[in-house]
Protein backbone atom coordinates (compact mmCIF):
# COMPACT_ATOMS: atom_id res chain seq x y z
CA UNK A 1 0.00 0.00 0.00
CA UNK A 2 1.18 3.56 -0.68
CA UNK A 3 1.09 5.67 2.49
CA UNK A 4 1.55 9.43 2.86
CA UNK A 5 2.82 10.37 6.32
CA UNK A 6 2.92 13.98 7.50
CA UNK A 7 5.32 14.58 10.40
CA UNK A 8 7.49 11.56 9.61
CA UNK A 9 10.44 13.18 11.40
CA UNK A 10 8.56 13.40 14.71
CA UNK A 11 8.42 11.09 17.72
CA UNK A 12 5.51 9.02 16.40
CA UNK A 13 6.08 9.66 12.69
CA UNK A 14 9.61 8.25 12.76
CA UNK A 15 8.51 5.00 14.43
CA UNK A 16 5.45 4.70 12.17
CA UNK A 17 7.59 5.21 9.05
CA UNK A 18 10.03 2.48 10.12
CA UNK A 19 7.18 0.07 10.94
CA UNK A 20 5.37 0.77 7.66
CA UNK A 21 8.56 0.24 5.63
CA UNK A 22 9.26 -2.99 7.54
CA UNK A 23 5.75 -4.15 6.57
CA UNK A 24 6.56 -3.56 2.90
CA UNK A 25 4.52 -0.39 2.36
CA UNK A 26 5.65 2.32 -0.03
CA UNK A 27 5.99 5.69 1.73
CA UNK A 28 5.75 9.34 0.88
CA UNK A 29 7.11 11.44 3.74
CA UNK A 30 7.20 15.15 2.89
CA UNK A 31 9.43 17.15 5.19
CA UNK A 32 8.36 20.30 7.03
CA UNK A 33 10.16 22.33 4.33
CA UNK A 34 8.52 20.43 1.45
CA UNK A 35 5.01 20.83 2.84
CA UNK A 36 4.56 23.51 5.49
CA UNK A 37 1.47 23.06 7.63
CA UNK A 38 1.38 26.80 8.24
CA UNK A 39 -0.08 26.87 4.71
CA UNK A 40 -3.20 24.67 4.85
CA UNK A 41 -4.15 25.28 1.21
CA UNK A 42 -0.81 23.92 -0.02
CA UNK A 43 -1.16 20.93 2.34
CA UNK A 44 -4.53 20.15 0.77
CA UNK A 45 -3.00 20.58 -2.70
CA UNK A 46 -0.20 18.18 -1.79
CA UNK A 47 -2.73 15.47 -0.89
CA UNK A 48 -4.75 16.12 -4.06
CA UNK A 49 -1.58 15.86 -6.19
CA UNK A 50 -0.78 12.43 -4.74
CA UNK A 51 -4.04 10.69 -5.51
CA UNK A 52 -2.41 7.24 -5.87
CA UNK A 53 -2.00 7.14 -2.09
CA UNK A 54 -4.32 4.74 -0.20
CA UNK A 55 -3.70 6.02 3.32
CA UNK A 56 -2.78 9.47 4.65
CA UNK A 57 -1.60 9.68 8.27
CA UNK A 58 -1.12 12.98 10.03
CA UNK A 59 1.55 12.75 12.75
CA UNK A 60 2.54 16.41 12.28
CA UNK A 61 1.61 19.02 14.86
CA UNK A 62 3.01 21.65 17.11
CA UNK A 63 3.01 19.23 20.03
CA UNK A 64 4.84 21.45 22.53
CA UNK A 65 2.21 22.91 24.84
CA UNK A 66 4.25 26.05 25.58
CA UNK A 67 4.87 26.83 21.88
CA UNK A 68 1.12 26.70 21.27
CA UNK A 69 0.45 28.98 24.22
CA UNK A 70 2.97 31.51 22.90
CA UNK A 71 1.57 31.52 19.37
CA UNK A 72 -2.12 30.55 19.36
CA UNK A 73 -2.71 31.51 15.73
CA UNK A 74 0.14 29.33 14.50
CA UNK A 75 -1.11 26.49 16.72
CA UNK A 76 -4.58 26.80 15.24
CA UNK A 77 -3.32 26.85 11.63
CA UNK A 78 -0.89 23.92 12.00
CA UNK A 79 -2.86 21.77 14.44
CA UNK A 80 -6.39 22.34 13.17
CA UNK A 81 -6.59 24.00 9.75
CA UNK A 82 -4.03 21.82 7.98
CA UNK A 83 -5.53 18.54 9.26
CA UNK A 84 -8.93 19.88 8.14
CA UNK A 85 -7.47 20.48 4.65
CA UNK A 86 -5.98 16.95 4.62
CA UNK A 87 -9.35 15.45 5.61
CA UNK A 88 -11.16 17.33 2.86
CA UNK A 89 -8.57 16.44 0.22
CA UNK A 90 -8.75 12.76 1.24
CA UNK A 91 -12.49 12.86 0.77
CA UNK A 92 -11.82 13.89 -2.83
CA UNK A 93 -9.02 11.41 -3.57
CA UNK A 94 -10.69 8.52 -1.72
CA UNK A 95 -7.64 7.92 0.49
CA UNK A 96 -8.27 6.84 4.06
CA UNK A 97 -7.31 9.56 6.57
CA UNK A 98 -5.95 8.92 10.05
CA UNK A 99 -5.24 11.88 12.31
CA UNK A 100 -3.52 11.89 15.71
CA UNK A 101 -5.10 13.72 18.61
CA UNK A 102 -4.45 13.92 22.33
CA UNK A 103 -5.84 13.37 25.83
CA UNK A 104 -5.32 17.14 26.32
CA UNK A 105 -8.62 17.71 24.50
CA UNK A 106 -10.26 16.63 27.78
CA UNK A 107 -10.83 19.03 30.64
CA UNK A 108 -9.57 16.46 33.13
CA UNK A 109 -11.25 17.93 36.20
CA UNK A 110 -12.41 14.61 37.61
CA UNK A 111 -10.16 11.61 38.34
CA UNK A 112 -10.73 8.28 36.59
CA UNK A 113 -10.60 6.84 33.08
CA UNK A 114 -12.33 9.02 30.47
CA UNK A 115 -14.64 7.57 27.83
CA UNK A 116 -14.39 8.73 24.21
CA UNK A 117 -17.57 10.77 24.56
CA UNK A 118 -16.39 12.54 27.75
CA UNK A 119 -16.66 16.31 27.66
CA UNK A 120 -13.90 18.04 25.72
CA UNK A 121 -13.02 21.27 27.45
CA UNK A 122 -9.30 21.89 27.06
CA UNK A 123 -7.43 24.09 29.51
CA UNK A 124 -4.70 25.30 27.14
CA UNK A 125 -4.22 26.47 23.55
CA UNK A 126 -2.67 23.17 22.45
CA UNK A 127 -5.77 21.29 23.60
CA UNK A 128 -8.07 23.86 22.01
CA UNK A 129 -6.30 23.55 18.66
CA UNK A 130 -6.54 19.75 18.83
CA UNK A 131 -10.28 19.81 19.70
CA UNK A 132 -10.84 22.11 16.77
CA UNK A 133 -8.93 19.63 14.58
CA UNK A 134 -11.13 16.75 15.78
CA UNK A 135 -14.24 18.79 14.96
CA UNK A 136 -13.11 19.95 11.51
CA UNK A 137 -11.64 16.61 10.45
CA UNK A 138 -14.90 14.84 11.33
CA UNK A 139 -16.96 17.51 9.60
CA UNK A 140 -14.85 17.38 6.42
CA UNK A 141 -14.53 13.61 6.23
CA UNK A 142 -17.01 11.36 8.03
CA UNK A 143 -14.84 8.32 7.26
CA UNK A 144 -11.71 9.74 8.90
CA UNK A 145 -10.26 8.04 11.96
CA UNK A 146 -8.96 10.12 14.85
CA UNK A 147 -6.63 8.41 17.32
CA UNK A 148 -6.24 10.09 20.69
CA UNK A 149 -2.89 9.17 22.22
CA UNK A 150 -1.26 10.29 25.45
CA UNK A 151 2.22 10.64 27.03
CA UNK A 152 3.99 9.12 24.06
CA UNK A 153 7.22 7.30 24.89
CA UNK A 154 9.40 4.73 23.15
CA UNK A 155 11.30 6.71 20.50
CA UNK A 156 14.86 6.93 21.84
CA UNK A 157 15.78 9.63 19.29
CA UNK A 158 13.01 11.90 20.58
CA UNK A 159 13.05 11.50 24.36
CA UNK A 160 9.85 11.94 26.34
CA UNK A 161 9.40 11.87 30.11
CA UNK A 162 10.45 8.19 30.45
CA UNK A 163 13.67 8.63 28.47
CA UNK A 164 14.40 12.03 30.08
CA UNK A 165 14.16 10.78 33.64
CA UNK A 166 16.30 7.76 32.80
CA UNK A 167 18.94 9.91 31.07
CA UNK A 168 19.02 12.27 34.06
CA UNK A 169 19.32 9.36 36.49
CA UNK A 170 22.19 7.87 34.48
CA UNK A 171 23.94 11.25 34.70
CA UNK A 172 23.35 11.30 38.46
CA UNK A 173 21.22 14.44 38.33
CA UNK A 174 18.47 15.47 40.77
CA UNK A 175 15.11 14.08 39.68
CA UNK A 176 11.72 15.76 39.81
CA UNK A 177 8.35 14.63 38.46
CA UNK A 178 4.79 15.89 38.61
CA UNK A 179 2.74 14.02 41.19
CA UNK A 180 -0.60 15.79 40.77
CA UNK A 181 -1.33 15.13 37.10
CA UNK A 182 -2.29 11.68 35.80
CA UNK A 183 -2.80 9.98 32.47
CA UNK A 184 -1.55 6.76 30.82
CA UNK A 185 1.52 6.37 28.61
CA UNK A 186 1.40 5.17 25.00
CA UNK A 187 4.39 3.49 23.37
CA UNK A 188 5.09 4.87 19.88
CA UNK A 189 5.48 1.29 18.56
CA UNK A 190 1.93 0.55 19.77
CA UNK A 191 0.58 3.61 17.94
CA UNK A 192 2.29 2.43 14.75
CA UNK A 193 0.90 -1.09 15.21
CA UNK A 194 -2.62 0.28 15.72
CA UNK A 195 -2.39 2.51 12.63
CA UNK A 196 -1.25 -0.40 10.47
CA UNK A 197 -3.57 -3.00 11.97
CA UNK A 198 -6.18 -4.57 9.66
CA UNK A 199 -8.75 -4.54 12.50
CA UNK A 200 -9.12 -0.78 12.09
CA UNK A 201 -10.00 -0.89 8.40
CA UNK A 202 -13.29 0.91 7.89
CA UNK A 203 -13.40 2.21 11.48
CA UNK A 204 -14.14 5.94 11.71
CA UNK A 205 -14.64 8.54 14.43
CA UNK A 206 -12.55 8.87 17.59
CA UNK A 207 -10.62 5.99 19.18
CA UNK A 208 -8.54 6.28 22.34
CA UNK A 209 -5.17 4.59 21.99
CA UNK A 210 -3.31 4.16 25.23
CA UNK A 211 -1.83 1.48 27.46
CA UNK A 212 -4.03 -0.42 29.92
CA UNK A 213 -4.20 0.20 33.63
CA UNK A 214 -5.16 2.77 36.19
CA UNK A 215 -4.28 6.45 35.74
CA UNK A 216 -0.70 7.14 36.79
CA UNK A 217 1.24 10.29 37.55
CA UNK A 218 4.55 11.09 35.92
CA UNK A 219 6.04 10.62 39.38
CA UNK A 220 4.78 7.00 39.43
CA UNK A 221 5.83 6.53 35.80
CA UNK A 222 9.32 7.83 36.58
CA UNK A 223 9.65 5.42 39.52
CA UNK A 224 8.51 2.46 37.38
CA UNK A 225 11.12 3.39 34.74
CA UNK A 226 13.89 3.71 37.31
CA UNK A 227 12.94 0.46 39.10
CA UNK A 228 13.17 -1.33 35.77
CA UNK A 229 16.53 0.31 35.01
CA UNK A 230 17.75 -0.98 38.41
CA UNK A 231 16.38 -4.45 37.70
CA UNK A 232 18.24 -4.73 34.38
CA UNK A 233 21.43 -3.41 36.00
CA UNK A 234 21.58 0.00 34.29
CA UNK A 235 21.37 1.75 37.68
CA UNK A 236 23.09 0.41 40.80
CA UNK A 237 20.47 1.80 43.19
CA UNK A 238 17.03 3.35 43.06
CA UNK A 239 17.46 7.14 42.89
CA UNK A 240 15.22 9.55 44.79
CA UNK A 241 12.54 11.28 42.72
CA UNK A 242 11.18 14.49 44.19
CA UNK A 243 7.39 14.71 43.71
CA UNK A 244 6.32 18.12 42.42
CA UNK A 245 3.13 20.02 41.80
CA UNK A 246 2.54 21.05 38.20
CA UNK A 247 1.93 24.65 39.27
CA UNK A 248 5.45 24.77 40.74
CA UNK A 249 7.19 23.50 37.61
CA UNK A 250 8.86 26.55 36.03
CA UNK A 251 9.09 25.05 32.55
CA UNK A 252 5.31 24.47 32.46
CA UNK A 253 4.06 27.96 31.64
CA UNK A 254 0.70 26.84 30.21
CA UNK A 255 -1.93 25.13 32.40
CA UNK A 256 -2.15 21.33 32.24
CA UNK A 257 -5.32 19.23 32.62
CA UNK A 258 -5.11 17.21 35.84
CA UNK A 259 -6.77 13.87 35.03
CA UNK A 260 -6.76 12.75 31.39
CA UNK A 261 -6.24 8.99 31.47
CA UNK A 262 -8.34 7.52 28.67
CA UNK A 263 -10.36 4.33 28.54
CA UNK A 264 -9.13 2.16 25.65
CA UNK A 265 -12.06 -0.31 25.77
CA UNK A 266 -13.31 0.56 22.28
CA UNK A 267 -9.90 -0.27 20.83
CA UNK A 268 -9.65 -3.57 22.74
CA UNK A 269 -13.17 -4.46 21.57
CA UNK A 270 -11.92 -4.26 17.98
CA UNK A 271 -9.45 -7.02 18.80
CA UNK A 272 -6.38 -4.77 19.07
CA UNK A 273 -4.36 -5.55 22.19
CA UNK A 274 -2.58 -2.90 24.23
CA UNK A 275 0.04 -3.55 26.92
CA UNK A 276 -0.24 -2.66 30.57
CA UNK A 277 1.22 0.79 31.35
CA UNK A 278 4.10 -0.80 33.30
CA UNK A 279 5.05 -3.00 30.35
CA UNK A 280 4.88 0.04 28.08
CA UNK A 281 7.30 1.98 30.30
CA UNK A 282 9.64 -1.01 30.78
CA UNK A 283 9.84 -1.41 27.00
CA UNK A 284 10.63 2.30 26.55
CA UNK A 285 13.45 1.92 29.10
CA UNK A 286 14.83 -1.16 27.30
CA UNK A 287 14.62 0.63 23.94
CA UNK A 288 16.45 3.67 25.31
CA UNK A 289 19.19 1.61 26.98
CA UNK A 290 19.74 -0.36 23.76
CA UNK A 291 19.96 2.94 21.85
CA UNK A 292 22.50 4.63 24.12
CA UNK A 293 24.63 1.50 24.31
CA UNK A 294 24.74 1.50 20.49
Ligand SMILES: NC(=O)c1ccc[n+]([C@@H]2O[C@H](COP(=O)([O-])OP(=O)(O)OC[C@H]3O[C@@H](n4cnc5c(N)ncnc54)[C@H](OP(=O)(O)O)[C@@H]3O)[C@@H](O)[C@H]2O)c1
Pocket residue numbers: 006007008009010011012013031032033035036037038058059060061062063064078100101102103149150151152153158160
Ligand atom coordinates in the same frame (compact mmCIF):
# COMPACT_ATOMS: atom_id res chain seq x y z
N1 LIG B 1 4.29 13.52 22.32
C1 LIG B 1 3.26 13.25 23.11
O1 LIG B 1 3.41 12.92 24.29
C2 LIG B 1 1.85 13.33 22.56
C3 LIG B 1 0.78 13.14 23.44
C4 LIG B 1 -0.52 13.19 22.95
C5 LIG B 1 -0.74 13.43 21.61
N2 LIG B 1 0.30 13.64 20.77
C6 LIG B 1 0.00 13.90 19.36
O2 LIG B 1 0.63 12.91 18.57
C7 LIG B 1 1.05 13.48 17.33
C8 LIG B 1 2.54 13.22 17.13
O3 LIG B 1 3.24 13.82 18.21
P1 LIG B 1 4.83 13.75 18.29
O4 LIG B 1 5.19 13.69 19.73
O5 LIG B 1 5.35 12.71 17.35
O6 LIG B 1 5.22 15.19 17.75
P2 LIG B 1 6.67 15.77 17.44
O7 LIG B 1 7.73 14.80 17.84
O8 LIG B 1 6.70 17.14 18.00
O9 LIG B 1 6.69 15.84 15.84
C9 LIG B 1 5.91 16.79 15.18
C10 LIG B 1 6.09 16.63 13.70
O10 LIG B 1 5.35 17.68 13.08
C11 LIG B 1 6.19 18.35 12.15
N3 LIG B 1 5.78 19.74 12.04
C12 LIG B 1 5.66 20.66 13.02
N4 LIG B 1 5.29 21.85 12.50
C13 LIG B 1 5.15 21.65 11.16
C14 LIG B 1 4.81 22.49 10.07
N5 LIG B 1 4.52 23.79 10.24
N6 LIG B 1 4.79 21.95 8.82
C15 LIG B 1 5.09 20.66 8.62
N7 LIG B 1 5.44 19.80 9.61
C16 LIG B 1 5.48 20.31 10.87
C17 LIG B 1 7.58 18.21 12.73
O11 LIG B 1 8.53 18.42 11.71
P3 LIG B 1 9.92 19.18 12.08
O12 LIG B 1 10.50 18.41 13.23
O13 LIG B 1 10.71 19.08 10.83
O14 LIG B 1 9.54 20.57 12.47
C18 LIG B 1 7.54 16.77 13.24
O15 LIG B 1 7.79 15.88 12.17
C19 LIG B 1 0.65 14.95 17.39
O16 LIG B 1 -0.58 15.11 16.78
C20 LIG B 1 0.53 15.24 18.87
O17 LIG B 1 -0.38 16.28 19.12
C21 LIG B 1 1.60 13.58 21.21
